[in-house]
Each structure stands twice: as C-alpha cells, then as structure tokens.
Amino acid sequence: MTMKLSARQHKQRLGFSLLTLMTFLTVIPIIGVVIYIVYLGFPAINLEFLTGFPREGMREGGILPAIIGTFYLTLGTAIFAVPLGIGSAIYLSEYAPDNRATQLIRIAIINLAGIPSVVYGLFGLGLFVLFLGFGTSILAGSLTLSIMTLPVIISTTEEALRAVPQAFRTVSMSLGATKWQTIRKIVLPQALPGILTGVILGLERAAGETAPILFTVAAFFLPSLPNSPLDATMALPYHLYVISTQVPGMPIKIQYGTALVLLVFVLSMNLIATTIRSRARAKRQW
Amino acid sequence: MDFLVPGHLSQYNLYVQNIKRLLVLTFIILLAGCSGRGISAQDPSHQIKIIENKGSDTIVNLALAWAEEYQVIDPTVQLSVTGGGSGTGIAALINGTVDLANASRRIKEEERDAALENGSDPVEFVIARDAIAIIVNLENPIEHLTLQQISAIYSGAINNWKEVGGEDRPIVRLSRETNSGTHVYFLEEVIRLGEKDNQTLFAQNTLLLPSSEGIGAEIRQNPNAIGYDGLGYVNDDMKVIGVALADGKPYIFPSAMTVNNDQYPIARDLYMYTNGEPEGVIKEYLDWILSSEAQEIVTELGFVPITK
C-alpha cells in the first residue's frame, strides 16, 4: 500500500522547510560576518599590534592602551557589580518574603535591565562625572557600567541559587547550621558555576559597550597608560568607533584588526562562560 | 547524609581560592600602578605635565600629529587628544575641564559669557587655516558651482542634480553633526551667505553624519551625494568642486595658495582657546605650534599654514 502524503503532512513539510530556511538565513550572515572580520583583520595581528602604542595618528603601531583600558574597565565593573549583584540575588533567593516589597525589587531589576545603554551614559555623566566630580575617569566609567551590569548578574545568580534543591538547605539547617552558614558553605558552592556564567556574560556585555563610556571615560588618544582610577583611558569599542569614523586614511586592516581583537575578547568570555555552564550541567548532582 | 561532606565540594573551594588569588594579584598590580604615579609627583625633576587637548574633529588629527611630534621634542610633557566637535571643546572650556580647546569656529558670544560666569576666560589663538571643500562622487559630471547654488542645494531649494546641469539624480546632502564647528561655519557662511540676518536652515533631510570619515565613506560610493569638509579630509577618491563667489565670477579650487591670498570663498581660521593667558608648558606648546616647524606638519596634513 503506497502512502499518499496527506494535506497535513504536506503542510508540515512546507512549514519545516520554511523554518529551516529561516534559521539558516539567520545563522549564515553571522558566520559570514565573523569570517569577514577575521579575513580582513588577521593580517594586522602581530606582537606589535597587541603590545604597542599607536603611532602616526593611530594609523600604525598597536592598540595596547585600548586593550588595557577595556581590561581595567571590565575589572572595575566586576569590583562593584559582582558583590552587590550576588548579595542582591542571595537576598531574593534565600531571604525575601513573598510580598509587595519583593515584587517592587523585581520590577526595579527588570527596569534596570531595560534602560538603554545611552541613558546609563547620560546618568553616569550627570552623576559621576559632573555632580560627584570624578571627571572622565575609569572610576566614573566602571560605576556606570556596573549599574548597567547588575540586572544580568542578579537574575542569573538568582536562577543558579534557586536551582539548588531545597533539600540541601533543609538538611544543613536541621544539623544546626545558621542560614548564612548554609548559604556560604552549601548553596553558594553548588550554585557557583551558574553564578560564574552569569558574571562572565554580564562583564562581556560591559566590555563591548560604547555608549555608556562615551562621556564617562573614553579618550581619543592618550600618550600613556592610565595610572589611577581617576584617569581617563582609551577603550576598544570606542577606539574602533573612532578609527572607523574619524581618522582619514586609516588602513583597512587596522580597522578590522581592532574589530577582530574586540570580537575575540568578547567571544572568548562567552566561550568560557558557556563551557563552565555545560560542564556544570554535566556534573550536577541533582 | 553523604552530600554534606562531599569530596567534590573541595573542587569548588579550589575555584573560590583561585578567584581570590587572582583578585589579590590584580589589586597588587593596580596599587603598584597608583603608587608609581605618587612617587614621580613628589620628585619635581621627573614631574610629568599633562596637557589636555579637546574639541574640533576637524582639528583632531592635526592636534594628534602635533602631540606626537612634540612628545619627541619634550618628553616630560604628555598630551592627551580628544575629539567630539568644536562644541565639545568649548563646552569643556566653559566647564573648566580642559587646558586647550580646539575649535574650527569662533567662540560665540553666549559661550563667552557662560565661560566668564563660570570663571574661565577664553583667549583665542589662530593655529592654522582651512578651506572647506565641496565634494562629490567621482562619477558626478559637475565641475563648478556658485555659492548661491550651494546654498540653494543645502537649504532644500534645489533637489535634483539636473537643476544645476548634472544628471537626473536626487541630491543627497551630507553634513557634519550640529556640534561640529565646521557645520556652524557652513551654516553661517555658505547657507546664509554670510548675511547676519539670514535665517535659512539646512534642509530637514540633510544627513548629519558623525564625522568626516562618515561623509567620506558615503561620497566615495554614492553618486547622488554632495558633502563638505575640511581640505585635510579630502583625498583622491573624491571630486572637489570649484566654487565661485557669484555667477560670472571665476571658479576657484581650494588650496593653500587660494586660501592665503583670499581667493577661495569658503576659507576659515582654526582656533585653539586657553583659559586665560597661557603659562608654563601650555605657553611653550602653543609657541611651538605657531612656529614654522609645527606649521610644516599643518601642510603635510592638508591644511593651510598661517602666514607670518
């Protein structure tokens, strides 16, 4: 008996093909973009590019100050956002009662997550640079970026904490441990991979953003590396913006080379986070 | 009850330990960096003076070239250069947060008043001259335009290239952002033809591109486009239009010569402003900028050196 495909099955075939097409239309440009950047940017990558200072109006030499600047900013963001974010998530997951106040906190976090990055830049300019007088500095930039990163860290940490089965806590408390002891010695370690994933993903976003650092920290050209948190600094995303729009006669390979370095920086953080997450999922004891 | 004293948890302790070690290491590095500066500040012979130079995007590459050259001459001075537009530099001068403000236009009366209110006293220096070139795509057959035609194009009165003798194409107007001194200069001297009472504005669909290279990129590949920018930003993949003061007058192409003998109608001075009369390292730097050595760099970059 031959099977004639019914109308439903035709529809399914059509539908599946359409979705497959859509997915590949989404994925292929991504691959194309990455390959393009690697192809045009790779020739620029050498030791001098990664460790030297810019010369000849930034058309030659290296991008070390931008790399170091992005590193400092990421570090500064971590210093402020990580303890605050994890603490906040611990509160939401372990302590917060199910009442109005907690709902308010959640709404606040959702809103922080939705604020456009340029509005953070505006806020950072007004509060940290001008009102508190920090000036265009790593301090101002880090503070701005850290408030922006908070929602990501809080939500992923909370999720990681909630994923730890309640049984762990119950048994610990029944053996006489206090709440904090339970959190510190049992819950946190179990949730650590998830927390790390969230922290790294949050910091990855902070490293790649341009708008919040435009008026709070970024400089077009500085002759030396920053010495203190009150110094301004160059940064990779801003540097890419500047050399692709403001300097005439900029060699293509320098532009793409800088894009490549930024891409690698951001993607390697992504890779680390994803690896931690999948390894943790495999090793999970529940 | 086994999972309360699990062996694998020690792995996580290791995690935490490593992170703590990394943090401590980073803190030590940072601290070392900070204290390094403190030491040099106490020893006057090793004192590094930093000059902050901010403002015009037209001037920024020139300022950078000067900074690079000057640091070879005097290594104890470090110059930080930032763009953002003439408006940004002057705003920083008003706020008192910059040593040298670069501007491709004159400071306005309101800005001068605001500066005085904030305790800053702007002093003006002409550091180079510049021609504003009118540029189009290489494929565009147009060779010359009068100032009135350019004004009409940019204010929206003329919308198709065929109205000025070109092909049947829509005109895409390119401009710098409103914070650019070049933009303001163009508005006052070209669109408004230098008339004080003229209230004409840019056509609303003028593209405001964030920088000179933004304009360059579009001109290079769009035959419909017309743009304007400093001579230093023009290169061989764009076509420069000859400009006549009025119908019947000769068409002049921008160059150092035609700027300095006042033939080219759209020429301007480039400025640096200081807060009060300059002293110390800032004075030395400005003196050097006005010297013939620095002015050679001006020519190299495509601007027009000041004539003594």
Add this chain to the structure above:
Amino acid sequence: MKSKQITRKETVSSIREFLITALIKAAGYSAILFVGMIFLFLLLESFPALREVELSNLLSSRWYPIEDYYGVLPLIGGTLIITIGATLIALPFGVGTAIYLSEIAPRWLRETLKPLVEVLGGLPSVVLGFLGMLILSPYLRIWLDIPTGLSAFAGAILLGGIAIPTVVTVAEDALDAVPKSYRDASLAIGATEWQTIWRVTLPAARSGVLTAVMLGIGRAIGETMTVMMVTGNAPILPTGLKDLFSPVRTMTATIAAEMGEVANSSTHYHVLFLIGIILFLISLAVNVAASAVVFRQKKSQERILS
C-alpha cells in the same frame, strides 16, 4: 564552664549573622535605590527643559538645537519606525529559529547552532555599525534604488539582527521548558509535529516567547552606536511606512551625538535629559507590559492546571 564558652561563641556568630543578613538585605534593596536614583536624576535634569522651552517648540517637527528648535517628535518617530521595522524582522526570524532549534533540529545541529546564534548576540554594536556603513548601505542604495542606503531600513535590519539572538535564546529556553508530556499527548492523539508545535507547544510557552520578543524590542530601542552609523541621523518625522527608506534620527543617536558638546546646565543639556527620560519611560512601559502579560499568563495557567 563549657556552657559559658558556647554562649560567647554563639553571641559573636549571631552578631556576625545579623550583620551579614543586614548587608544582604541592603544589597537586595539596592536595585530599587538605583532605579530610583536614575529616574530622579533624569527627572531633575530634564524638568528645567519644560520651563525653558515652550511646549509648541517641543512638539514641533524641527530638531535643530543650535538654533533653538527643540522639536522632539522627529526623534521619537525615528526611534519608533526603526523599532517597528526591527521587530518585524526579529519576530519571525527569531521565533522561527527558536522553534527550529528547539523542536525540529537534530540534537547535534542544535548544539552547534545555538552557540553560534549567541555569538551574534555578543558582537559589539560598533562592529555591526561599522560593517553596516561600509557594506549594507551601499547595497541597499543599489538594490532598492533609493537616494542613499543610510536609512531607517538599514537601521532596522541591523537592529533586527542584534535583537534576534536575544529572542532566540530566551524563546528557545521557554520552548525547551515545555514538558515533553504535552508534545507526547498531542502526537498520541494523531496530530502531526507541525500541528503540535503551533497548537500545543508554542501556546504553552507563550509567556516565555513573549518575554523573549519584548526583550528583543527593548534591545532594539536602546541601541545607539549602530543607528548612529547607518541611519543618516537626519531629523525627519516619519509619517508612514514608506519613510522606512529615508534617513531618520533616533533618540539614542541624538543623545550620543550631542551630549558631549553641551555646556553643563544649558537648555540643550536639559532637553537631552528630557529625551533620556522619554526613553526611560518607553522602556519602562515595554517592561511593565511584558511583565503584565507574563503575570496574567501565569495566573491563567495556574487556574487551568489547578
């Protein structure tokens, strides 16, 4: 003797416990503090604009701040048309890809493609803007025969691209979370997989997918660098969908381009903060709408399941 020692130790550790709990509680409430601070600051700095500029000026259709034209409508319109365009791209492609990855693709393909999509999410917007300026806009000009490729359409495409990874990631998680039993039950009564997806799985994951789309929209509204580089930044008030192919100026690009040049506390400074607070309120509205939908969804699901 021994009981005294235990008591002292207990006291010390209970003080420590109290302190740490207090710190954690403070951290928990800090989110409210920050949102409040940002809102207050924006409000304080934008309020003078309402005094210094007449309402008719603010509601006019010309934005030219250096000559005191402060019409914000073209800017709001610019943001809206690009966001709508980006949503029209991100929704089908994003949800479609999520469905494909979650329901149709074989496991090995899914494990390869999902990280790849997340890669696009990690691409800094500056990189995309830069590529858009150099590659996308010239092609758009030629293909669509428009005066210039620097347009709202270019912005919408790139923003859609930026929003897609967010939509895919969150939607795929939501679809994945739908219990297998739902699908099994549907197939058991004779539905095809296609019918199962559209009539069972997707509706069950509705709140998650909607959240995904809302997050994607939020991302599109807030994007700055990309739009600055590819939309032409001309403050034209878009009046219809045909204006998708003309240049526009978004609120975000305006703030980024003009903030550096304003003198502290000038009228222009205050108006830029006004735009900032409008952006803040728009994203607030999108978020509240999304949460309300999710909340109502959960309530109705609870009712059904109970």
